[in-house]
Amino acid sequence: MGGLTMNTRVNPDFEKELQKYGKGNWNECFHCGNCTAICPLSEDGFLFPRNSIRTLQMGLEKKLETSIEPWLCYYCGDCSETCPRDANPGELMMALRRYLTTRYDWTGLSKKFYTSAVWEYAAIAIIALLVIVSFLVFLPLRPDAALMVNESGGVMINSLVAGVSPDRFVTLIEYGDWLMAVIVGGLLITNIFNMYYKTIIADKTVKIPLSAYFKEFWQLIYNFVTQASFSKCEKRSYWLGHLLLMTGYTIMFIIVVVFLPYFQIEEVVPVWHWQRLLGYYATFGILFFLGIVIFQRLRKNPITMKFSHASDWIFIIMLALTTLTGIILHIFRLAGMVEATYYTYIIHLAVLVPMIVIEVPFSKWSHLAYRPFAIYFSKLKLATLKEKSVRKLAPAIS
Amino acid sequence: MEEKRIGVYVCWCGTNIAMMVDVKDVSKEMEKLPGVVLAKNYKYMCSDPGQDMIIKDIKKYNLDRIVVAACSPRIHEITFRNALENAGLNPYMLQMANISEQDSWVHTDRIEATRKAKSLVAAAIRRVIHHKPLKKRIVNVHPNTLIIGGGVAGMSAALELSEAGKKSFLIEKSDQLGGTAAKLKLSFPYLNDVVNDISNLIKRVEKSEHIQVILNAEVQEIHGFIGNFNGIVKTTDEKEYSIEFGNTIVATGLKSFDAGKLKNYGYWKYSEVITSIEFELLVKQGVVVNKKGIVPENIAIIHCAGSRNENYNNYCSRTCCMSALKYANQLRNLLPDANIFEMYADMRTFGRGCEELYTSTSRKGIMFLMFDQRAELPLIKEDERGNGVVIEFKELLSGEEIQVPADLVILMVGMEAHENAKSVSHLSGISMDSNGFFIEKHPKLDPVATTTDGVYVVGSCQAPKDIPDSVSQAKAAVARILATILRGTVEVEVTTAEINADICCGCQFCISVCPYGANSFDAANDVSVVNEVLCKGCGTCATACPSGAISTKHFTDEQILSQIEGLMAKVHELEELETN
Amino acid sequence: MSKDPTIVAFLCNWCSYTGADLAGTSRMKYNSNIRVIRVMCSGRIGPTFVLKAFREGADGVLICGCHPGDCHYHEGNYKCLRRFHLLQKYVSQLGMDKDRIRLEWISASEGKEFAELVNNFSNKIKEIGKSKVRKTMEEWT
Amino acid sequence: MNSSSENGNEFHQKVHPDTLVIGAGIAGIQASLEIANAGYKVYLVEKSGTIGGHMAMFDKTFPTLDCAACILTPKMVEVGQHSRIDLLTCSEVTEVNGYPGAFKVKIHKKARFVDQQLCIGCGSCAAKCPGKAPSEFDSGTALRKAIYIPFPQAVPNKYLIDPESCLYMQTDGKKCGVCVKFCPVNDCIDLHAMDEELNIEVGNIVIATGFKIFDAKKVARFGYGKFPNVLTSLELERLINAGGPTEGKITFRTKDKKGNWVFKPDGGAPDSVAIIHCVGSRDENCNAYCSKVCCMYSLKLAHLVKEKLPATAVYEYFIDMRAFGKGYEEFYQRIKKEGVHMIRGKTAKIEEIKGSLKLRSEDILNNRIIEQLADMVILAVGLEPSDGVKQLSEMIGVEIDANGWYKELDSLLDPVGTARQGVTIAGVCQGPKDIPDTVAQASAAAARVLQSIESLKEVEFI
Structure with a gap:
């Protein structure tokens, strides 16, 4: 018999709180265990989604906050499709990821963005406005812009701004990139540490040996690059689509943040040039994925696309706008349309910057980091768990 | 004594009997016994073809007595009596040997079980020799x-x-x-x-x-x-x-289970704890309050109170799960903001529309928690943090030790005789x-x-x-x-007592032992007489009769004693066979 | 196997025989050395039957009826109980172990109890050993 | 029979003393016997070739484990021999007209092709018959001939021909006809027999059309129909039954010479058997309702497997164990003690690995995933209304609910009456039920019929 303080008190209000992060009939779950059993990613030590539903139904906030499980789910939808009570376990995992993102974020902004679309719109608008204003005021279009076309007929993008040399312009933008990267990265890293604290340090039941951190480190990189876990799901096309998006996005991100001087150059490189090929790959990957996702979300089918949170649409729209403005920018530039190129460039950045600043540390994109870390953490825990328990082949008689 | 013509039928009952008893061997052996004209075995004696076989044989071989070795006479005596009647034989010329419920189903050694079957059937054969045709009694039925x-x-x-x-x-x-x-x-x-x-x-x-x-x-x-x-x-x-x-x-x-017996629930101790019966009364009045008169904010409904537990009643009371869901709905309507907890063991919502009620109830913001009703029951104790009580138990679906606060606890008391x-x-x-x-x-x-x-x-x-x-x-x-x-x-049973006036000594002992007052004394003839309408045929008087004047029809001394003989004769015959 | 003692059991129709049937439908296993005779009421079971069983070579006799107060015929089982006590004395006087006869109450729902009783009684008789009544009687006649 | 005096919209009429009972499972049998034993005539209409319904297919009944045939077949015999029961097998009701108290019913009586009076049941015809089809009575676990008796204790215990598998009829008389040649009785088999139409008048109708089992193929992830040793509970029921294709042995499904998947006595026995509860029940994707009997029959099957194969490991994967009736909970505890593994957690999927079946399930109470290897998997399929319920309900004018079960007049106080006067319902056609409840309901329906014939004498309606 545990003492009074040992027992956790149930909290019936928590379920209502979580409904802000996603919609599902989670209270209808009668615990048949189908979802956990059908999920190929669910394994001893990390059973989900049923466990998470139970924890949610009982309102055990602390336990949920410290759980890694939601990040291990890639939302293939098998659980929701076969759920005998239409309780939508998959959607719960999605909602929990949103919820956990807000719990990791120490600034509190994430919670604002997830629970209030107005906050998110406002934040986007302010950052977009800042970008636009800083261009129109500090980096205005050259008066003789029409001359800024190179011999191949393309717009010389770095020379468009009045009073700033092309080299300096690239450096300015690069500094901006770096600044953004530092802020975003800093926030993200502190959030990851927060996650680490909640899931590993606060969990007194496991003591992870230092060696495990090194031994399992490859998991982090490997899973980030390949999304290997996702490929274990039965619907492999989901994994391929996701991989396409992720690589496309990451490529663009790295190019823009790290290799901007090599990317944003005056001359128009040939079609087979690496930078154009990579750009096209990324554009294709993102567009392809976006097209499917928008179509599916509108049709509310498959089940994974049935419920769309405001943050889903904002993310899709922002990414779509970024990509589309990028494409238009590219076309205008090749066509030598100088003014159009300039203004499109501003719009492109006015979409891109808020998207990254908001999505990466506070919203949907953060899972790019949380997921591989969660897998890494889960492997750390498993390494200790496996040493502890011996698995019996036949189940015990109850 | 005229020759008896006995037919013996051994039933396989599919494999129910045949699995443990060598039915073919039994019937072969029985054929040798005196009076037995034929002995057969068949897969299902009680089936249409099985009964047909008996009827045809009775007619064809002029059988006058039948032994059926099959299941308990409690199940099929009537069936085979009807078959005899259909063949024109008095239904009481039948004796059954119970070789399933009391042989093949309870033993594990095939040889032993077969041996036992032989002695049971042999006993039945000996007994049936002494059977007499009895006339059925038909009585009028009072319409009230x-x-x-x-x-x-x-x-x-x-x-x-x-x-x-x-x-x-x-x-x-x-x-x-x-x-x-x-x-x-x-x-x-x-x-x-x-x-x-x-x-x-x-x-x-x-x-x-x-x-x-x-x-x-x-x-x-x-x-x-x-x-x-x-x-x-x-x-x-x-x-x-x-x-x-x-x-x-x-x-x-029925009567409802006495909730006071459940030591973990403190029914007499806490004014928050009431039974489902008390709750029905409350809800009929439309006011839900605990015994302190307070409108509850946290309501726990505990299933299986007194049911499915060895310390109380082992059986399931069948209706409580559904009543508990009904209560949750009633409470939700009366107290829209209250927290409602259903603490169940297995949710037994099996009837038509019942699973559907479970689903719709679960949509109403009710927390379902599962406990182990066979191990340690939930413990209700005073809440140190609040006014009401707190229920502590291990929640099975999460494996967590939890606390549920409550200012009203409804115990779903089971049904008792x-x-x-x-x-x-x-x-x-x-x-x-x-x-x-x-x-x-x-x-x-x-x-x-x-x-x-x-x-x-x-x-x-x-x-x-x-x-x-x-x-x-x-x-x-x-x-x-x-x-x-x-x-x-x-038609009523005719196996009543019968007094042989020639032997009766008039001691009236039978009158004192009869619980039905069926025996009376005929002073004129100085003998006891039986009122067949009142007699139920228990046979106590027959055993009590010092002069052996009373016999119970169909359970006469002769019949039972020869049954014992048959039973043991076979035992010894086999024993001797073995020792030689 | 022939060394196993033989037990003759008299069961009343309403409680004990039904209980024995229940042991069967529930597939409870017990010793196969028991042979059952059905009577309507334990009140019908008189010393004649019991002694006849011993005479024919039974090593033990088991009598079962409804629990006190449950008799289908109100009080047949009490009659049986009274007779049983006398019979036990009589059996002792004959020079037999009085434990060779036993009276127990088995209700219609006590299949398990019946199976246990049979095993239990059968072990007891095994302890006492085979009865010599039949042999002696045969030598006499 | 309209001896009625019409005045305004209202008229009275005598209740016809005959009764129509539709469906001859245990419910129909019970209702018919009750009515007939009270002295009134019954027409008992049965779609298939024999009476007995599903209960005749079972081996044992829960929780007492008495053998189903032992308690059912005498009743069947009684029906077959009853002078007041007109048994119409291979028949269906096609039209219902008239009024309560005087229904005019048209019955389509399909040809059995074998004369019921002349057939002596010798079996010479079936011995030579080349046509084969999966046996309905054996739930498809074995084959039967085109000319056959559904099962040894069938009532009527006479042969019949299934035109679908009869070579003669399929070839329009060009081939075969061998049964006629070998039949020792003249004019017994008539391969050109025609269906008949029957018109009867009855005062009351009892509907007892029972159920069919859920089609397990609909849950593709269990692989029924794909993996040979994934069985429905009804198939196992037939295997365990001594009268079944394996003489009571639990064996693997094997291919016969012609490539049919069947069960044979020498098919080899499983070392491990898993039973999955709630297949097709309590599931929004199939039937949302609970089928009421599966938990108990699964426990029973577990016991029977253990009894036949004591060394075989048996696993039950369940959600809530619904052992609610008299003696049921006790039975559940007993089966647990017998060493059957009980796992709270429904299996999610089955894969075949080297001939063995792998089940993946969550063992909820022990907080772990179980990947169980089993030689045989039993799907505890739920119950569904039998085919043709919709047409029949429209024909008779009785409502059915969204799931297809007949609606009673009052869910509380009148569980057998319907909104249509003179029509009562009995047994599983009103919703899943176990045998005692079915029998009680059937008797209750009979009470209603008797009461209407006896007392009202006249029906009054507007």
Whole structure:
């Protein structure tokens, strides 16, 4: 018999709180265990989604906050499709990821963005406005812009701004990139540490040996690059689509943040040039994925696309706008349309910057980091768990 | 002594018997016994072809006695007696040997079981030699029916009979009709208001010219047999009714489990803890408060209170899960903001519309928690943090040790047999099981009749039941009763005692031992005589008779003694065979 | 196997025989050396039957009826009980172990109890050993 | 029979004393016997070639484990021999007209092609018959001939021909006809027999059309129909039954010479058997309702497997164990003690690995995933209304609910009456039920019929 303080008190209000992060009939779950059993990613030590539903139904906030499980789910939808009570376990995992993102974020902004679309719109608008204003005021279009076309007929993008040399312009933008990267990265890293604290340090039941951190480190990189876990799901096309998006996005991100001087150059490189090929790959990957996702979300089918949170649409729209403005920018530039190129460039950045600043540390994109870390953490825990328990082949008689 | 022509039939019962008993060997061996004309074995003797075989053989081989080695005579004696009758043989020229329930099903050694079967069949053969044809007795059926218990089951039976124009006496112990159902507000699973339904039912019963309702009354005595019962009913104000009736329906209902016995729940200690019965009363009044008069914010409903636990009642009370869901819905309507917790063991929502109620209830923000009703029950104790109590237990679906705060706890108390079940069972000659519920004649195919002809058990006195199932049973009993009333006559057992006046010494010992007063003294002839109508054939008098003048038909000394001989002869024959 | 003692059991129709049937339908296993004779009531079982069983070579006799108060015929089992006590004395006087006969109450729902009783009684008789009544009687006649 | 005096919209009429009972499972049998034993005539209409319904297919019944045939077949015999029961097998009701108290019913009686009076049941015809089809009675676990008796204890115990598998009829008389040649009785088999139409008048109708089992193929992830040793509970029921294709042995499904998947006595026994509860029940994707009997029959099957094969490991994967009736909870505890493994957690999927079946399930109470290897998997399929319920309900004018179960007049106080006067319902056609409840309900329906014939004498309606 545990003492009074040992027992956790149930909290019936928590379920209502979580409904802000996603919609599902989670209270209808009668615990048949189908979802956990059908999920190929669910394994001893990390059973989900049923466990998470139970924890949610009982309102055990602390336990949920410290759980890694939601990040291990890639939302293939098998659980929701076969759920005998239409309780939508998959959607719960999605909602929990949103919820956990807000719990990791120490600034509190994430919670604002997830629970209030107005906050998110406002934040986007302010950052977009800042970008636009800083261009129109500090980096205005050259008066003789029409001359800024190179011999191949393309717009010389770095020379468009009045009073700033092309080299300096690239450096300015690069500094901006770096600044953004530092802020975003800093926030993200502190959030990851927060996650680490909640899931590993606060969990007194496991003591992870230092060696495990090194031994399992490859998991982090490997899973980030390949999304290997996702490929274990039965619907492999989901994994391929996701991989396409992720690589496309990451490529663009790295190019823009790290290799901007090599990317944003005056001359128009040939079609087979690496930078154009990579750009096209990324554009294709993102567009392809976006097209499917928008179509599916509108049709509310498959089940994974049935419920769309405001943050889903904002993310899709922002990414779509970024990509589309990028494409238009590219076309205008090749066509030598100088003014159009300039203004499109501003719009492109006015979409891109808020998207990254908001999505990466506070919203949907953060899972790019949380997921591989969660897998890494889960492997750390498993390494200790496996040493502890011996698995019996036949189940015990109850 | 004329030659007997015995036919022996050994049943395989599929593999039920054949698996453990070498039926072919048994029949082969029996063929050698004196008087046996033929011995056969067949897959299912009770089936149409099986019975046909007996009938044909009787005619073809002129058999006059039949031994069937199969299942218990309690199951198929009637079947084979009918077959004999169809073949033109007196049905009492049959003896059955029970080689399934009391042989093949309980033993594990095939050789031993086969040996036992042989001796049982041999005994039956010896016995059947002494069987005598008996004439069936046909008696008239009194068209009135006695119904004990004025709950929904009793009332439904009375009404069904009344609609067929048949009179019944409806005896109710309390001062009003309706029983447990009258205490309810809503029914499950459709959550209909039943207050009007039940009061209408009561009104219809009270209005019916064919139903005589006797309230505040108990049956004192019942005598007689099917078709011809008489009894005495006494009310609390000492009024006595002497009634005659042809059939009896026992519908004495249930009593709820005493929640005070559950030591973990502190029913007497905490004013927050009430039973489902008390809750029904509250909700009927439309005010939900705990015993302190406080409107609760946290309400826990604990299932299986007193059920499915070895320390209390081992059985499931069948209706509590559904009632608990009903309560959750009622509470949600009355107290939209309250927290409601359902603490269950297995959710047994099995009837039509019941699983659907479970689903719709779970949409209403009700927290379902599972506990182990066989291990440590949840513990209710004072809440140090608040006003009410707190319930501590291990939640099974999460494996967490948890606390549930509550300022109202509803214990879903199970059903138990009535305290007066024993006296009713005595009065009417029916048996009770170890839980005090009445035993039906056959759990599958005769769920309302009892081993006593003309006495039926319906409703929750047979086992926990909901209203529709009780009503079904009540009407089922009526079908059986109507059939006997419509036919007007019924056959009764003829295995009564018989006194050989030539031997009777007139000691009157038999008169003192007979519980039915069936024996009387004929002073003129200085002998005892048996009233066959009153005699039930227990045979006590036959055993008591010092001069051996009394015999019980179909259970004569001769028959039983030769059965013992047969039984042992085979044992020794086999033993000797083995030693040689 | 022939060394196994033989037990003759008299069961009343309403409680004990039904209980024995229940042991069967529930597939409870027990010793196969028991042979059952059905009578309507334990009140029907008189010393003649019991002694006849011993005469024919039974090593033990088991009598079962309804529990006190449950008799289908109200009080047949009490009659049986009274006779049993006398019979036990009589059996002792004959020079037999009085434990060779046993009276127990088995209700219609006590299949398990019946199976246990048979095993239990059978072990007891095994302890006492085989009865010599039949042999002696045969030598006499 | 309209001896009625019409005045306004209202008229009275005598209740015809005959009764129509539709469906001859245990419910129909019970209702018919009750009515007939009270002295009234019954027409018992049965779609298939024999009476007995599903109960005749079972081996044992829960929780007492008495053998189903032992308690059912005598009743069947009684029906077959009853002078007041007119048994119409291979028949269906096609039209219902008239009024309560005087229904005019048209019955389509399909040809059995074998004369019921002349057939001596010798079996010479079936011995030579080349046509084969999966046996309905054996739930498809074995084959039967085109001319056959459904099962040894069938009532009527006479042969009949299934035109679908009869070579003669399929070839329009060009081939075969061998049964006629070998039949020792003249004019017994008539391969050109015609269907008949029958018109009867009855005062009351009892509907007892029972159920069919859920089609397990609909849950593709269990692989029924793909993996040979994934069985429905009804198939196992037939295997365990001594009268079944394996003489009571639990064996693997094997291919016969012609490539049919069947069960044979020498098919080899499983070392491990898993039973999955709630297949097709309590599931929004199939039937949302609970089928009421599966938990108990699964426990029973577990016991029977253990009894036949004591060394075989048996696993039950369940959600809530619904052991609610008299003696049921006790039975559940007993089966647990017998060493059957009980796992709270429904299996999610089955894969075949080297001939063995792998089940993946969550063992909820022990907080782990179980990947169980089993030689045989039993799907505890739920119950569904039998085919043709919709047409029949429209024909008779009785409502059915969204799931296809007949609606009773009053869910509380009148579980057998319907909104249509003169029509009562009995047994599983009103919703899943166990045998005792079915029997009680059937008797109750009979009470209603008797009561209407006996007392009302006249029906009054507007």
